[in-house]
Amino acid sequence: MVTSHATDTICAPATPAGGAIAVIRLSGPDAIAVADSIFSRDLHNAPSHQALFGTIGTDSHSIDEVLLTVFRAPHSYTGEDCVEISCHGSAYIQQQILHLLTINGCRMADAGEFTKRAFLSGKMDLTQAEAVADLIASQSEMAHRVAFAALRGNVHSKLQGLQQELLQLTSLLELELDFSEHEDLEFADRTTLLSLSEQIAQELSRLIASYKTGNAIKTGIPVAIVGAPNAGKSSLLNALLGEERAIVSDIAGTTRDVIEDTITIDGTAFRFIDTAGLRHTDDTIERLGIARSYEQIEKAEIILWLTEAAPSEAEQQEMIARAEGKVLVHVQTKADLTSYDGIKPQGPFPTIVTSAKTGHGIEALREHLAGHVAQTFNHSDIIITSARHHAALQCALQSIRAVHHALTTQLPADLISEDLRQTIHHLGTITGTAITSQDTLNHIFSKFCIGK
Numbered sequence: 331m332v333t334s335h336a337t338d339t340i341c342a343p344a345t346p347a348g349g350a351i352a353v354i355r356l357s358g359p360d361a362i363a364v365a366d367s368i369f370s371r372d373l374h375n376a377p378s379h380q381a382l383f384g385t386i387g388t389d390s391h392s393i394d395e396v397l398l399t400v401f402r403a404p405h406s407y408t409g410e411d412c413v414e415i416s417c418h419g420s421a422y423i424q425q426q427i428l429h430l431l432t433i434n435g436c437r438m439a440d441a442g443e444f445t446k447r448a449f450l451s452g453k454m455d456l457t458q459a460e461a462v463a464d465l466i467a468s469q470s471e472m473a474h475r476v477a478f479a480a481l482r483g484n485v486h487s488k489l490q491g492l493q494q495e496l497l498q499l500t501s502l503l504e505l506e507l508d509f510s511e512h513e514d515l516e517f518a519d520r521t522t523l524l525s526l527s528e529q530i531a532q533e534l535s536r537l538i539a540s541y542k543t544g545n546a547i548k549t550g551i552p553v554a555i556v557g558a559p560n561a562g563k564s565s566l567l568n569a570l571l572g573e574e575r576a577i578v579s580d581i582a583g584t585t586r587d588v589i590e591d592t593i594t595i596d597g598t599a600f601r602f603i604d605t606a607g608l609r610h611t612d613d614t615i616e617r618l619g620i621a622r623s624y625e626q627i628e629k630a631e632i633i634l635w636l637t638e639a640a641p642s643e644a645e646q647q648e649m650i651a652r653a654e655g656k657v658l659v660h661v662q663t664k665a666d667l668t669s670y671d672g673i674k675p676q677g678p679f680p681t682i683v684t685s686a687k688t689g690h691g692i693e694a695l696r697e698h699l700a701g702h703v704a705q706t707f708n709h710s711d712i713i714i715t716s717a718r719h720h721a722a723l724q725c726a727l728q729s730i731r732a733v734h735h736a737l738t739t740q741l742p743a744d745l746i747s748e749d750l751r752q753t754i755h756h757l758g759t760i761t762g763t764a765i766t767s768q769d770t771l772n773h774i775f776s777k778f779c780i781g782k
Contacts, residue, residue: 339364340439341431344782349419354427356413357444360435362400365413368430369398373413378402386415386427393426394418408444409451442775445782449762449775456762457485459775460716462782464548471597472547472703476713484712485719488537489757492530496754499523503747520737523746527734530753534727537714541723544715546631550592550601551703554627557636562663565686566636567591567604570696596700603630632657632702634695638664650678657702665690719760726756 339358345351356365366373370384378400387393397416406412417423432438442463449459461480468474499522546552555563571591589604605627627633633653635641637660641649650658658679665685682698684691714720729752736746 339436340443341428341436342439342444343424343428344414344444345419347419347421352417352419352424354415354417354424354431355439355444356415356431356436357406357408357410357439357447358436359411361411361413362402364431364435365398365400365415367434368427369396371398373398373400376400378405381416386417386430388430393430394423404451404453407453408447409453410447440776441779442782446775455483455486457489457719457760458483459762460718461485463779464715466779466782468548470547470550470594470599473599475597476544476547476715479712480715485714486761488533488712489761492533493754493757493761493763495526496530496750496757499526500747500750500754503743503750524734524737527730527737531727531730531734534723534730537712538720538723538727540711541714541717541720542631544713545717547598547713548715550599551632552601552603552630553632553634553699554603554605554630555634555636556605556627561636561638562684562686563604563636564589566634566661566663566684566692567602569684569686569689569692570602595696596703598700598703600632600699627652627656630656632659632699634659634661636661636663638662659695659698661691661695722756722760726753729753729756 337359339356339360341354341356341364344353344355362373362376368386368388369382370386371382373382376382381397381399383395383397385392385394386396386398394417399414399416401407401412401414403409403411415427417427428438445454445459445462448454449456458481461477464477465474465481468477555567557563567589571593590601592599592601594600633649633656635649635653635658637645640662641660660679660681662681662683663686665683666688680698682691682695684695686692714723729749732749733746733753735741736749
């Protein structure tokens with residue numbers, strides 16, 4: 331791994347605009363020298379990781395009183411010499427400091443360039459680098475937990491372990507090829523290799539399956555609110571949100587398009603989607619809305635099926651068929667008009683009785699949704715949230731299955747070895763060990779904010 335990918339020194343704000351305090355970051359071989367040229371105190375012998383109070387500016391013009399911290403290589407975020415300047419959050423002050431830095435030898439950093447340098451310096455792998463962006467973008471406790479676990483290296487450790495096992499077996503197979511004149515000589519035990527390929531295939535399948543949950547946690551778990559017209563869908567959405575988000579009316583077919591909003595329940599973001607009432611109608615616009623309702627059922631992870639009364643057996647079977655592969659919860663509405671209470675079994679799914687008017691059952695529904703997440707998400711599990719990682723894992727699974735097929739059909743060692751190398755390669759593209767294209771790296775880090 332190279333220690334630096336560039337010889338220039340970069341600078342950029344590391345905090346968003348609008349705060350009382352701003353941090354400007356420098357990184358590169360001349361970071362300390364450039365900062366020293368505009369700071370009131372000598373930095374050449376300044377200790378690492380210690381904040382110094384002083385003035386930023388020129389001999390004739392002071393800009394601001396700041397705290398400045400030197401981070402000497404390799405013990406810094408990027409692995410290079412770094413300096414962080416904590417100044418007042420004024421946009422004018424930041425612009426003036428950045429202007430001084432650029433005329434004294436810095437250039438403005440590209441998007442994600444600090445984290446890109448950290449990756450190229452070996453301070454983190456790609457899974458950790460991408461977790462930085464996810465951590466910044468996290469909008470809920472659960473999204474934060476998943477991103478922070480990846481930043482701490484849980485994905486890295488898992489994939490590195492799989493790669494090491496595969497590398498050892500590949501080495502043994504390669505050794506067999508070196509002694510190919512001895513046809514009866516085997517260094518890699520085929521039974522062990524077959525068992526390992528099965529174990530790795532299972533682990534890859536589990537990681538691939540976790541992407542659905544991971545993506546939902548990252549963007550908000552989609553919950554479709556469906557049911558017949560006037561079943562109380564819009565009223566339930568408003569009750570969950572605590573505001574009048576959707577129009578409520580006794581007129582059937584009021585909701586003709588999808589209404590969506592996000593709330594956080596026990597640290598998890600849920601995207602609630604109020605849909606058009608499901609019924610037969612000749613109204614062209616309403617039929618379009620109903621068609622979109624069915625589309626939302628397909629996309630949702632959880633379906634809240636609202637009815638005013640207990641559904642018939644035929645209605646249950648129809649909804650079960652439509653909700654195949656989803657979490658289906660029956661919500662019986664308008665409890666102020668009935669005598670039902672609590673969560674009751676209703677066929678193969680629970681029933682929660684609610685009243686948007688009185689608030690009855692709303693908290694029980696919230697707790698039920700939060701409980702679903704607690705059951706499906708084990709904090710010790712590794713959750714995949716990146717579409718790039720998901721695609722690479724699918725390729726790795728295809729390759730390891732080819733290894734399994736080659737072993738069961740007793741194909742030659744060179745063919746088994748090639749499939750093993752492909753599996754290792756695909757896993758390496760996730761961590762970055764198999765990525766050599768500068769264009770690929772630029773694409774990944776271009777999605778970061780400038781100060782990272």
